Amino acid sequence: MEIKRKPFQGVLNIIRFNWHFYAVAGVVIFTLIFFKEILPQQLQYVILAAIIMTILNIIISLSVSFYIYDVSDLYKLKWLPDTNKKQVLTINAGFDETSDLIINKFPLTELTICDFYNSKKHTEVSIERARKAYPPAAKTMQVVTDSLPFPDNSFDYSFTILAAHEIRNENERVQFFKELSRVTKITGYIYVTEHLRDLNNFMAYSIGFFHFHSKPTWLRTFEKANLSFYKDIKVTPFVTTFILSQNENSL
Numbered sequence: 001m002e003i004k005r006k007p008f009q010g011v012l013n014i015i016r017f018n019w020h021f022y023a024v025a026g027v028v029i030f031t032l033i034f035f036k037e038i039l040p041q042q043l044q045y046v047i048l049a050a051i052i053m054t055i056l057n058i059i060i061s062l063s064v065s066f067y068i069y070d071v072s073d074l075y076k077l078k079w080l081p082d083t084n085k086k087q088v089l090t091i092n093a094g095f096d097e098t099s100d101l102i103i104n105k106f107p108l109t110e111l112t113i114c115d116f117y118n119s120k121k122h123t124e125v126s127i128e129r130a131r132k133a134y135p136p137a138a139k140t141m142q143v144v145t146d147s148l149p150f151p152d153n154s155f156d157y158s159f160t161i162l163a164a165h166e167i168r169n170e171n172e173r174v175q176f177f178k179e180l181s182r183v184t185k186i187t188g189y190i191y192v193t194e195h196l197r198d199l200n201n202f203m204a205y206s207i208g209f210f211h212f213h214s215k216p217t218w219l220r221t222f223e224k225a226n227l228s229f230y231k232d233i234k235v236t237p238f239v240t241t242f243i244l245s246q247n248e249n250s251l
Contacts, residue, residue: 010069017126064204084108086156093163095130177225
């Protein structure tokens with residue numbers, strides 16, 4: 001049976017997990033409105049512009065998020081290869097929305113699910129809220145980024161979907177991809193799906209795009225991990241999938 005996401009599930013989760021940002025924005029807006037009338041006329045125009053810009057930024061970011069997570073083909077996984085009868089590793093950062101979808105789409109996949117979330121290293125409060133709302137599946141293995149508990153050449157495919165950006169330290173990130181390289185077969189591929197710190201995401205999320213890594217940063221990480229960048233796929237204008245291999249394989 002096809003797994004269907006609930007209407008507005010993606011954008012409502014964003015609000016639910018990041019409500020503190022919207023609460024702060026609301027306080028700022030109402031404070032500006034309250035003080036606007038007692039200030040000089042020139043400052044009133046500046047404050048009015050700030051209020052309008054803040055509201056527009058919230059509307060735009062939520063609209064883009066609705067498109068990405070509720071309307072686009074992101075969760076249809078058309079950009080993934082056929083994994084039936086393949087050994088597949090998925091690694092998330094405390095919030096897993098794709099493993100069940102992979103099994104649903106490719107029911108013969110031999111799937112291993114891992115979670116590298118560490119509350120001491122990965123301090124995003126939104127992840128803690130997501131974990132409480134959606135606890136990891138019972139079959140999920142808790143792992144550390146620098147030492148995956150699998151033999152060399154274990155998996156045909158390794159997927160990290162909207163997760164690896166949570167590894168903020170570059171050295172840790174490089175070691176993580178070295179581990180992914182080690183456990184992925186010589187003939188296999190690693191798929192890395194992420195928002196990028198680029199113009200599209202800046203237009204959508206303004207300063208929030210700093211939470212993402214730029215394409216040059218990712219490519220530098222892959223190079224340091226001795227991985228070959230095969231190609232990238234624009235899953236949406238705001239989400240990119242990098243396909244990596246150990247020896248410049250071609251799909």
